[in-house]
Amino acid sequence: MADLSEKERLFRALSGQECDRPPVIAPGGMMSPLTARLLEASGLDGEMARAGPDTMALATVTAREAVGLENLGVPFCLTVEAEALGARVSPGTRSVEPLVVRPALPSAEHLASLRLPDPLREPRMSAVLEAIRILKVRYPDVPVVGNLSGPVTLATAIVPTSQLLRLLVRNESLACDALRLATGTIIGFGEAMLDAGADALVVGDPTATGEIIGPATFKKLVLPQYQAIFSAFRARGAKSVLHICGDVTAVLPSIRSSGADAFSMDSMMSIRKARDQLGPMPLMGNTSTLLLARGTPDRVAAAVRRALAEEVEVYAPSCGLDRSTPLENLRTMCEAVKSWDGDGQADLEASHERR
Amino acid sequence: MEDNQELLRALSDAVVGMDEDAARVLAGQALSSGLDASDVLSRGLIPGMKAVGEKYEAGEYFVPELLLCSDALYAGLDVLRPHLLASQLPSAGRVVIGVVEGDTHDIGKNIVRIMLEGSGFEVVDLGANVPHHFFVDAAVQHRADIIALSSLMATAMEGMGAVIDILARRGLRDQFKVMVGGSPVSAAFARKIGADGYAPNATGAVRLAHSLVSSSSRGIGAAPRP
Ligand code: B12
Numbered sequence: 001m002a003d004l005s006e007k008e009r010l011f012r013a014l015s016g017q018e019c020d021r022p023p024v025i026a027p028g029g030m031m032s033p034l035t036a037r038l039l040e041a042s043g044l045d046g047e048m049a050r051a052g053p054d055t056m057a058l059a060t061v062t063a064r065e066a067v068g069l070e071n072l073g074v075p076f077c078l079t080v081e082a083e084a085l086g087a088r089v090s091p092g093t094r095s096v097e098p099l100v101v102r103p104a105l106p107s108a109e110h111l112a113s114l115r116l117p118d119p120l121r122e123p124r125m126s127a128v129l130e131a132i133r134i135l136k137v138r139y140p141d142v143p144v145v146g147n148l149s150g151p152v153t154l155a156t157a158i159v160p161t162s163q164l165l166r167l168l169v170r171n172e173s174l175a176c177d178a179l180r181l182a183t184g185t186i187i188g189f190g191e192a193m194l195d196a197g198a199d200a201l202v203v204g205d206p207t208a209t210g211e212i213i214g215p216a217t218f219k220k221l222v223l224p225q226y227q228a229i230f231s232a233f234r235a236r237g238a239k240s241v242l243h244i245c246g247d248v249t250a251v252l253p254s255i256r257s258s259g260a261d262a263f264s265m266d267s268m269m270s271i272r273k274a275r276d277q278l279g280p281m282p283l284m285g286n287t288s289t290l291l292l293a294r295g296t297p298d299r300v301a302a303a304v305r306r307a308l309a310e311e312v313e314v315y316a317p318s319c320g321l322d323r324s325t326p327l328e329n330l331r332t333m334c335e336a337v338k339s340w341d342g343d344g345q346a347d348l349e350a351s352h353e354r355r
Numbered sequence: 356m357e358d359n360q361e362l363l364r365a366l367s368d369a370v371v372g373m374d375e376d377a378a379r380v381l382a383g384q385a386l387s388s389g390l391d392a393s394d395v396l397s398r399g400l401i402p403g404m405k406a407v408g409e410k411y412e413a414g415e416y417f418v419p420e421l422l423l424c425s426d427a428l429y430a431g432l433d434v435l436r437p438h439l440l441a442s443q444l445p446s447a448g449r450v451v452i453g454v455v456e457g458d459t460h461d462i463g464k465n466i467v468r469i470m471l472e473g474s475g476f477e478v479v480d481l482g483a484n485v486p487h488h489f490f491v492d493a494a495v496q497h498r499a500d501i502i503a504l505s506s507l508m509a510t511a512m513e514g515m516g517a518v519i520d521i522l523a524r525r526g527l528r529d530q531f532k533v534m535v536g537g538s539p540v541s542a543a544f545a546r547k548i549g550a551d552g553y554a555p556n557a558t559g560a561v562r563l564a565h566s567l568v569s570s571s572s573r574g575i576g577a578a579p580r581p
């Protein structure tokens with residue numbers, strides 16, 4: 001099995017099939033591997049919301065080659081779908097990722113005025129699609145990940161966050177209208193990514209964290225959106241990953257029935273405990289991005305080995321990297337995965353002692 | 356008198372039950388039954404919001420419920436306001452709050468603001484991604500007692516120290532208490548930058564704010580975790 005290509009390894013891992021070792025990736029999107037140093041090294045100003053296909057391809061290739069990641073992925077933020085729907089976005093700098101600065105609508109009452117964007121015509125979406133095509137031609141054996149915004153996060157770029165949160169309890173049907181518009185946008189863009197050749201899709205939904213929305217609301221209103229999204233991708237034969245930030249203990253049962261192939265989780269979640277609730281679902285994660293930004297290479301290597309000892313199927317940072325993360329830590333992270341000998345007993349014991 | 360007790364309890368329940376209309380009507384009824392506006396506030400609305408905070412910390416309520424409870428609180432407060440003489444306003448103190456520059460995460464800050472208002476503080480909300488010197492300017496302008504700084508990002512968090520430096524440079528450090536919070540913030544960090552206190556959550560923030568305004572002497576260091 002040692003001669004698995006990076007693409008085969010990721011595919012097998014996401015399918016729950018045995019691998020020689022987990023792949024090490026940083027998918028892109030909200031879990032972007034771009035750091036200030038990497039942007040500087042590739043001569044980019046960091047205005048990634050204005051980047052064309054070649055710039056996006058250059059950025060992901062630079063990140064992969066500089067530290068040893070086993071994937072490529074675009075875009076590098078959560079603003080593409082939001083901007084396509086009319087939200088205002090700040091373009092980003094080397095040290096700050098692009099952000100939604102104003103939602104598309106002042107109020108959900110105006111939802112009927114929005115149309116589903118056409119990914120082939122909408123400028124930012126079509127730039128991402130073109131970047132995927134470029135990468136596929138140049139790197140046929142490397143998995144190219146298409147990154148999408150999650151439905152709750154996108155809905156809070158359509159109507160103001162506090163309003164959407166109120167509607168989830170006060171006016172379910174209006175909340176659902178906003179969520180469905182988000183879901184339709186995500187499905188359309190995701191399918192277009194698959195058409196362009198994306199090998200896997202990662203949906204990142206920070207605002208869906210169990211710390212903000214309770215489990216009952218999550219199950220009733222949010223879960224159906226995930227089910228629609230992931231069944232659409234599955235119907236196309238694609239592998240997809242769901243990432244939700246923060247403490248998701250309360251919503252693990254819903255995550256299990258989301259239809260995603262794998263779940264990517266934050267460092268505050270224990271892989272073992274999550275596995276109890278998620279059953280056979282492959283897990284991705286989960287070294288603290290704060291440790292990656294501030295820790296020494298030794299501590300990074302130890303944390304990576306702990307995650308591997310807990311048998312995470314796909315190794316990745318726990319969330320979006322801090323832009324100040326040193327390249328050395330990312331190299332250490334990739335190297336620790338690639339040199340994994342499969343024996344994590346010592347690492348687990350060390351981590352238990354510490355607890 | 357007993358009827359009044361009933362009314363105040365119902366008003367508190369309206370806040371807990373996210374019932375804006377009931378809060379408005381009951382606040383009006385309490386006034387017309389002869390209750391003092393400041394009593395209606397301190398014995399009806401504020402206990403309601405306190406119960407809401409407890410449900411939130413217990414994981415029974417989440418952010419959406421909390422926002423709706425605060426709508427009921429404000430609906431009741433709007434009815435009382437014209438009847439509260441400025442001098443009678445039972446203000447616990449004045450707080451200037453915001454999320455420091457570089458960070459747009461504002462959900463936690465909004466909750467802290469709501470709970471502070473729900474416990475009798477007057478709060479000036481500067482929003483998110485607030486330049487460091489704005490905090491100082493606003494605190495001076497509004498004669499605040501407390502400057503409350505929020506950040507969820509390790510990078511932006513460093514800016515909390517910058518706010519304190521600006522206070523010191525302008526010779527204003529003794530005029531305001533500074534409290535800090537947000538998930539990467541800790542009591543140790545608060546001490547390091549010379550803040551007056553840290554709290555890990557919104558109910559802790561309320562307790563901390565009360566203790567900061569009542570402690571007349573400065574230099575108490577970061578408050579222990581409640
Ligand atoms: C929701 C969310 C978002 C939403 C924000 C929506 C909004 N309007 O706020 C969106 C999607 C926009 C977003 C964007 C980003 N996010 Co974000 N996000 C989160 C998430 C999942 C939850 C935050 C939250 O609202 N929690 C619920 C509230 C109620 O809790 P709280 O904020 O902690 O507040 C409580 C206490 O801290 C305290 N408190 C708060 N403020 C104060 C102030 C005082 C004075 C006191 C006493 C107490 C106090 O009381 C509150 C109530 O009890 C966290 C993960 C997490 N676990 O924190 C990541 C997280 C904060 N995000 C993160 C990042 C990196 C980002 C991004 C850069 C992109 C990305 N890769 O995700 C962008 C850009 C942000 C920017 N530059 O501004 C990181 C920050 C890493 C770090 N520590 O440096 C986190 C920790 C995720 C992670 N694991 O890496 N995010």
Ligand SMILES: [Zn+2]
Nearest residue numbers: 244245319320
């Ligand atoms: Zn995350």
